[in-house]
Amino acid sequence: MKILIFEWGGGSYTYRDIVNELCRRGVSYRTISYTFRNKNEDEFFVSRFGRILDEERFDAVFSVNYFPLVSECANARGVRYIAWCYDNPMDVPDIERTLGNEVNSVYMFDRLQVEGYQKKGFTNVKHLPLAVDVSRLSAIPFDPEYRSQISFVGTFYDSAIDIYRAGMNDLCREYVDTVCNAQRGVYGKYIIDEYMADEVISEINAAFAASDNPAVRSMSVSLERMKFVMAADVTRFERILLLEMLGRRYDVQVYSREQPEAATHIRLMGTCNYYDEMPKVFKGSDINMNITLKCIQSGIPQRALDIMGAGGFLLTNYQPELEEHFEDGKSLAVFNSFEEAVDKADYYMKHEAERERIADAGRMIVEKHYSYSQAMGVLLDGGADDCR
Amino acid sequence: MKVVIVIDTAATKNIREKAEFIAGAIMAESEVLDMANGRERHENYFYLKSLAPSAVITLELAGFDMKTTGDIIAYNTFTCPMAHVVFDKAYKYADRLSCRQNLSMFTYFNQNESDAEVKKYGQSIPNTCYYADDTFDSKAKTAAWFEEFCEESMVK
DSSP states (O other), X not given: OEEEEEEETTOOTTHHHHHHHXXXXXXXXXXXEEOOSSTTOOHHHHHHHHHHHHHSOOSEXXXXXXXXXXXXXXXXXXXXXXXXXXXXXXXXXXXXXXXXXXXXXXXXSOHHHHHHHHHTTOTTEEEOOOOOOHHHHHTSOOOGGGOEEXXXXXXXXXXXXXHHHHHSOHHHHHHHHHHHHHHTTOOSOOHHHHHOOHHHHHHHHHHHHTOSSHHHHTOOOOHHHHHHHHHHHHHHHHHHHHHHHHHTTSOEEEEOSOOOTTOOSSEEOOOOOTTTTHHHHHHHEEXXXXXXXXXXXXXXXHHHHHHXXXXXXXXXXXXGGGGGTOOBTTTBEEESSHHHHHHHHHHHHHOHHHXXXXXXXXXXXXXXXXXHHHHHHHHHHTOSSOXX | OEEEEEEOTTTSTTHXXXXXXXXXXXSSEEEXXXXXXXXXXXXXXXXXXXXXXXXXXXXXXXXTTOBOTTXXXXXXXXXXXXXXEOOSOGGGXXXXXXXXXXXXXXXXXXXXXXXXXXXXXXXXXSSEXXXXXXXXXXXXXXXXXXXXHHHHHTOO
């Protein structure tokens, strides 16, 4: 079997683990990378990528995350296109224009997201949880340089919400603020989705159009974009607040590109390399936090699996799909509120042996149910569903 | 059209003259960015991003040591086409040539460079090109080279 892999220019986190699995399976591949200015229109890309597909025979095209022009090129030639998405949302404007292409097999890790697309008739969108290479992570040794009590690796989303808020009238701004406030600290229910609808976006865009400020008059926002910036803003708030709460009691180290000014009780460590350093962070921490991006409604984010796969102890917000294989207090620790997060951090910081048992159990479950071997089996064989 | 020519005078001492010659020859607004300007790598990266160039030309693979947290060359996060001009022997840049490059990147070797050597060190290069020995000795030939690159890369 021969696969043409398309990689976004900056690289996907999971690329190396995926190609390792392809090598294990004896699948040959070629990788093409590119960064789009416009994901829906690029004459150069269509010409060059299409030429590659014409000149060389591939059994399928594969990408991490979905790219409409990759789909169009593959579809024009009847070559199967497999997209395994770890972004949610997918940051693809007008995705539904190409999502239904006949050659597409698009896998997403959030069951509710998949159901949303399937209800619209996209039966080629299927659920597949993300994966982790436990054997690779296990081989990375503990490094005392990464020792900490509590760690968090992730983004403090610099949401564009303030730009949109500034252009809204008072009524729209109050509505958006109320919805965001209602979502803060709430897990298992996506209030933003429930209360942000086309009518609200129409009001917001009408308010922009009616503004005295010409810069505001030229603004417009889609429903998907607005939901994302609100989710990002809520996530930013939650991450800063919870880490600060923990930071007042423990040594909390945060690996992130951003340096939020409100973070005064945590140690900002800068970024860390996904493959070599991040596993050391997880192994070196007594507790590893996962605070999920709000628009990931049910799925288990990559970071949570990475933590457990590396043998780290995971303290995470509730996500419905965690219940499929994990148990609170047995293979990870789950919180449903900030207060519960702090209580559990206090408890587990005092119970090292229990923490280690839980981390071990989590790692074994990830190894059994979230391996690249299983995932690739589904992806390459065109599995109808994840069936784990 | 805005073009940025990236060099590293710490790695290649006399390269600035070459960069300024090319800048003067091509029909575009151009700026020379020296990676050895005392700024941190990431500061140069963000500065280059802020210029939003229509195209980037690197000389002797300057800046290839800027990497993302996924260990990819940071240039791959740019949307504009890039021309990487290698004046020295390919084997001297084995490490840099083995880095994955975007489909929008064109790497130029001297036509006297052995094809086998280029293939050996540049297996990951999506677009391998050659320039005549005297291309960058004349403004007219440099301009013609750049025009050809623009056409090939569909730079806007």
